[in-house]
Amino acid sequence: MIRSDVDLSSANTLGLPCRAERFLATDDIGSVRDALRQAVKQGWPLTVLGGGSNLVLHPWLPGLVLQPTFTNLRFEEAGQGEVLVHVGAGLNWHVLVEALAERDLWGIENLALIPGHCGAAPIQNIGAYGVELADVLEQVHLLHLEDGREAILGRDDCAFGYRDSIFKHALENRVVITRLVLRVSKRAQPRLDYGDLASRLPAAPSASDVAAAVSAVRREKLPDPAVLGNAGSFFKNPVVSAEKARMLLSRNPGMPHFPLADGNVKLAAGWLIDQCGLKGLREGHVGIHDRQALVLVHHGGGSATELLALAQRVVGEVQARFDVTLEREPRLMGETAR
Numbered sequence: 069m070i071r072s073d074v075d076l077s078s079a080n081t082l083g084l085p086c087r088a089e090r091f092l093a094t095d096d097i098g099s100v101r102d103a104l105r106q107a108v109k110q111g112w113p114l115t116v117l118g119g120g121s122n123l124v125l126h127p128w129l130p131g132l133v134l135q136p137t138f139t140n141l142r143f144e145e146a147g148q149g150e151v152l153v154h155v156g157a158g159l160n161w162h163v164l165v166e167a168l169a170e171r172d173l174w175g176i177e178n179l180a181l182i183p184g185h186c187g188a189a190p191i192q193n194i195g196a197y198g199v200e201l202a203d204v205l206e207q208v209h210l211l212h213l214e215d216g217r218e219a220i221l222g223r224d225d226c227a228f229g230y231r232d233s234i235f236k237h238a239l240e241n242r243v244v245i246t247r248l249v250l251r252v253s254k255r256a257q258p259r260l261d262y263g264d265l266a267s268r269l270p271a272a273p274s275a276s277d278v279a280a281a282v283s284a285v286r287r288e289k290l291p292d293p294a295v296l297g298n299a300g301s302f303f304k305n306p307v308v309s310a311e312k313a314r315m316l317l318s319r320n321p322g323m324p325h326f327p328l329a330d331g332n333v334k335l336a337a338g339w340l341i342d343q344c345g346l347k348g349l350r351e352g353h354v355g356i357h358d359r360q361a362l363v364l365v366h367h368g369g370g371s372a373t374e375l376l377a378l379a380q381r382v383v384g385e386v387q388a389r390f391d392v393t394l395e396r397e398p399r400l401m402g403e404t405a406r
């Protein structure tokens with residue numbers, strides 16, 4: 069049932085105040101289709117919501133907010149030691165990671181503890197500890213918002229990149245993802261070359277061991293949104309040309325940098341922000357986390373406007389000092405007033 073004037077402040081991990089004009093959470097595909105038809109007929113803007121962990125919400129979301137809550141999970145033998153995992157868009161991502169790790173299925177254990185729902189994972193091609201969704205994604209099942217027609221995209225159709233996909237470009241705000249199909253493996257294939265993961269694990273770890281180690285590192289480094297409002301990394305790691313990286317390195321020899329296959333170089337946004345002396349800064353109700361400069365936090369009582377002003381300050385200081393432009397990672401939604 070579509071509800072009116074619904075409070076979404078606890079439905080976004082930043083805990084920003086927001087009300088939806090209309091809201092529908094459903095695990096019934098027929099209801100999703102009916103809602104899409106009604107929205108088109110009435111001219112309501114449509115917003116799809118997952119777990120709200122990658123959003124900056126203004127106080128008012130007009131139209132209809134649709135939250136798919138399908139949590140079905142099915143395993144299909146694919147031969148050659150591989151398994152296809154069919155998962156509903158509404159299942160919590162970490163619940164999926166644990167379900168696979170318990171069955172000793174390998175592929176997404178490094179993505180443990182990333183908040184949010186499975187349906188949102190392709191939007192920014194979630195990634196952590198050297199692994200990204202694109203490594204295991206087989207299919208995305210979706211409905212087009214404009215007419216409810218179904219489509220299935222294969223991995224190559226999704227134009228995945230670093231925190232990027234077709235869902236941030238040609239299909240931005242145009243689809244609701246209903247199901248993912250992942251291809252995972254029964255063969256042990258730990259990827260431990262990132263950070264100090266290997267040193268925390270036995271010689272032949274299980275998938276559960278790896279997921280637990282990743283979770284432990286993340287708990288040490290990142291604030292828990294249940295305790296302190298945040299949306300994880302607020303900025304993407306910027307990618308610069310090799311020439312620009314050389315120039316920056318000549319002035320900042322300790323600068324972390326990661327050469328990419330295309331010749332460009334990825335920099336660590338958190339390091340750049342830290343060098344500007346901004347870690348731990350607090351401005352009113354918002355601030356920069358004191359252990360991780362990449363994470364902007366909401367201490368409560370603040371607004372998206374306040375948070376965006378702080379973000380703008382960060383962008384400006386990094387630009388002035390390094391001539392590098394930081395790009396926001398979470399999506400901005402809604403309007404400042406009804």
Ligand SMILES: Cc1cc2nc3c(=O)[nH]c(=O)nc-3n(C[C@H](O)[C@H](O)[C@H](O)COP(=O)(O)OP(=O)(O)OC[C@H]3O[C@@H](n4cnc5c(N)ncnc54)[C@H](O)[C@@H]3O)c2cc1C
Pocket residue numbers: 081115116117118119120121122123136157182183184185186187188189191192193194195196243244245246290291292293298299300301399
């Ligand atoms: C503490 C913390 C740590 C994080 N760490 C990481 C990390 O390591 N790596 C990483 O990649 N991300 C990370 N994130 C970001 C976030 O967890 C991911 O982007 C996650 O996939 C967002 O899922 P969500 O369900 O919360 O999406 P939401 O925030 O609800 O939505 C995000 C976007 O996806 C769209 N969307 C959501 N569901 C659907 C759907 N079913 N169909 C169509 N569109 C949809 C929304 O419209 C919106 O544009 C972190 C966030 C937090 C708070």
